[in-house]
Amino acid sequence: MTVRSPAAHVDSWYSRSAHPAPAHPRLQGRETADVVVLGAGLTGLSAALELAQAGLSVIVVEARRVGWGASGRNGGQVIFGFGCEQPKIAAMVGPELSRRMFDWSIEGVRLVRERIATHGIDAGWRDGHAHVAIKPRHIDELNAWQDDLATNYGYALPWWDREQLRAQLDSPRYLGALYDPASGHLHPLNYTLGLARAAVAAGVRIFEHSPVVSLTRGARPVLRTAEGEAEGAFCVLAGNALVHGIAPELDDKIMPVGTYVGATAPLGEERARALIRNGMAVADINWALDYFRLSEDHRLLFGGRASYSTLPPPNLPGTMQRRMTRVFPQLEGVKFEQVWGGLIDISLNRAPHWGRLGDNVYFAQGFSGHGVAATGLAGRIVAEAIRGQSERLDAFAKIGHRNFPGGRALRTPLLVAAMAWFKLRDALW
Structure with missing residues (x-):
């Protein structure tokens, strides 16, 4: 196994100060597991770690490198709540469930601290x-x-x-x-690499340089790449803003x-x-x-x-x-x-978009710039649902999500115009 160089990631202070980490092989041929996960960022690795610790076999398929996307180059701030204000969530799901979701967000912050301590992750945490x-x-x-x-x-x-x-x-x-x-706050890339080390130690198999080109649904979903395929009883989609066309019904829910x-x-x-x-x-x-x-x-x-x-x-x-x-x-x-x-990925209402497609394909997206703690929580909640405890995932599925208006051709110009108004509001009021 070779050692990853800083150049393996987008050039940043994070990549230049990242701890050495092992490289992982490409997905070649056919691999099987209980669960296959698309994306080796914080959401996918969190779900994989939870599932492996519960005794399931897990494969994670990553298009580039562990932590290559937003997980490894964000602002590093680990804070309570979600991407939208809690009163907005309360208006959608009611005050009682909103309170429980808020408590779960606090669990997400605590989970980051616990994983750093449990797995000896040197991520430069500061209170x-x-x-x-x-x-x-x-x-x-x-x-x-x-x-x-x-x-x-x-x-x-x-x-x-x-x-x-x-x-x-x-x-x-x-x-x-x-x-x-x-x-x-913390060093997000070192935290993500530390989660990957913990997941591998628990038995997770990670494949890098293996962009998924299709998902075949059915009794045993299959993630296909140019050189191989990973089949499982369950599938987790955790690619967020960097995935398009794998599950088309999810694409228009995020921008x-x-x-x-x-x-x-x-x-x-x-x-x-x-x-x-x-x-x-x-x-x-x-x-x-x-x-x-x-x-x-x-x-x-x-x-x-x-x-x-x-x-x-x-x-x-x-x-x-x-x-x-x-x-x-x-x-x-x-x-x-x-x-x-x-x-990064944002949802139209900035609320988290987590749920399932059919009986055995799960997803988490729409972190809306508020993901370092929420991604870990999402991974845990998706893992609970796969293990038959779906109460918390079902609660998040009650949050309504609409497509961005304008279709694929007009939604970006419409969003740019809307954001121009909010920036003007910041400047003038």
Whole structure:
């Protein structure tokens, strides 16, 4: 077995600082297992690990490398909840089930911590996350959210006024924060590679460089590649934004969106800690939000500037640098050494889209930029359903999902126009 080089992934600070990991063979010929999984990201590996620990044989088929997609190059923020506001979920499924789903989201955060500890995954975990206010209306929104979380979900979070926030975050941009000590952040690629190691140790077989070209459904679903096929009693589809045509009824329920992260040159420990004294991760609550945190080697990792056309914005490094210096004027002149991006999947209502197709094909998609914790939860819930405990998956299947309007030709232009309105709202109100 050979050792993976950093160049195996999209060039990023994550790939350059990734721990060595074994390469996995291509899928060639016919392989069988109890469960076959499409996608070696956080969702697929989480499901595979849970199933293998329960004694089932599992094959994971990956088009490129373990963690090549969003799982290995996202913002690294591990936070409660889902991609849409909890009141929206409550309106769809009722307050009682919404409360249970929220509790499950907390389980997703806890699950990340537990897996790091159980499997000895060195992913640079740091405690703490703050949602920050830029404008007075954001203070009102965050205070209303704080009250809703405490009153309806039993999740009490402290409010930091401007002075309290400034004691931890050296930025003049923000007016206050809702702080969560139980959320946090990590190195997502090292976490994903660690999950893969844990899955292999539990007996999972992983095949890389094996893009799936078709799914044959039936009593024993088959994932086919150019060189082989994997057959199982059950199948899990966990490719998210990077899969098209394998299960057409899922395609129009999600939209690929480009997201981008940059890493500055090392700032030095003293300068970095002066920016974020408690080491927390931070995100504002604009529609086109900024999010940032410190790396283990004292860089600022700064994300934002999503592209709803999926095309990288022009002069992306320059745009990212301007956004960064609005937050930290003291970093004027500090350059990004790397800026990278990739596709995530969003659902129309931003709620998770998890369920089954027929009796034995399961899927999880629609993480909507909120997936580091939710993907692990999704994998666990799908694994429970395969083992005959489907109550939690059935609960998520009650969330209604519509196709993006406009069909394949017009849905991207329509989304771009809608997002332009929300960005204008961020700027003017």
